Amino acid sequence: MSRPATKELTERELEVMHVFWERGEMTAVVARDQLAATGVDRAYVTVANLVRILVEKGFLKATNKERPFSYKPIRSFEDVSGTFVGDLIDRVFGGSREKMLVHLLGSERPLTDAERQLLEQVLEEQE
DSSP states (O other): OOOOOOSSOOHHHHHHHHHHHHHOSEEHHHHHHHHHHTTOOOOHHHHHHHHHHHHHHTSEEEOOSSSSOEEEESSOHHHHHHHHHHHHHHHHHTTOHHHHHHHHHTSSSOOOHHHHHHHHHHHHHHO
C-alpha cells in the first residue's frame, strides 16, 4: 500500500524549492545543475520527479506548454517557512512561542554579537 499524498515538503523537495526561491524561474535541468553547484548531486530524473511532485502539491507551476518546461514558485519562502515555524511551535512547543524562544535562547550555544544585534533590532521594530 502506498503512502497517502501530503502537502508537507520532504527534505529533498525543500532542497529543490530553495533553488527556485533563490534563482526564480528555470527548467528541471537548470535546477539540477544549481543543486550540483551547491554540492547536492542528484540525478536529473530525481530532480525532474521532485519538480513534478512540487507541481502536484501546488508549490511550483509550469510557465510554458512546450519542452523544455520552465517552472516558477507559486508559494513564497516566507509563506512556506511561516507554515513550518507555526507547525513547529504547535507540535513541539504546544503552541507556545515563549517556550520556543526560551529553548532557542537558553541553548548551550550563546548568541553571537550579530545574532544579539539582530534580535535587538527585531524587538525594537515590534514596539
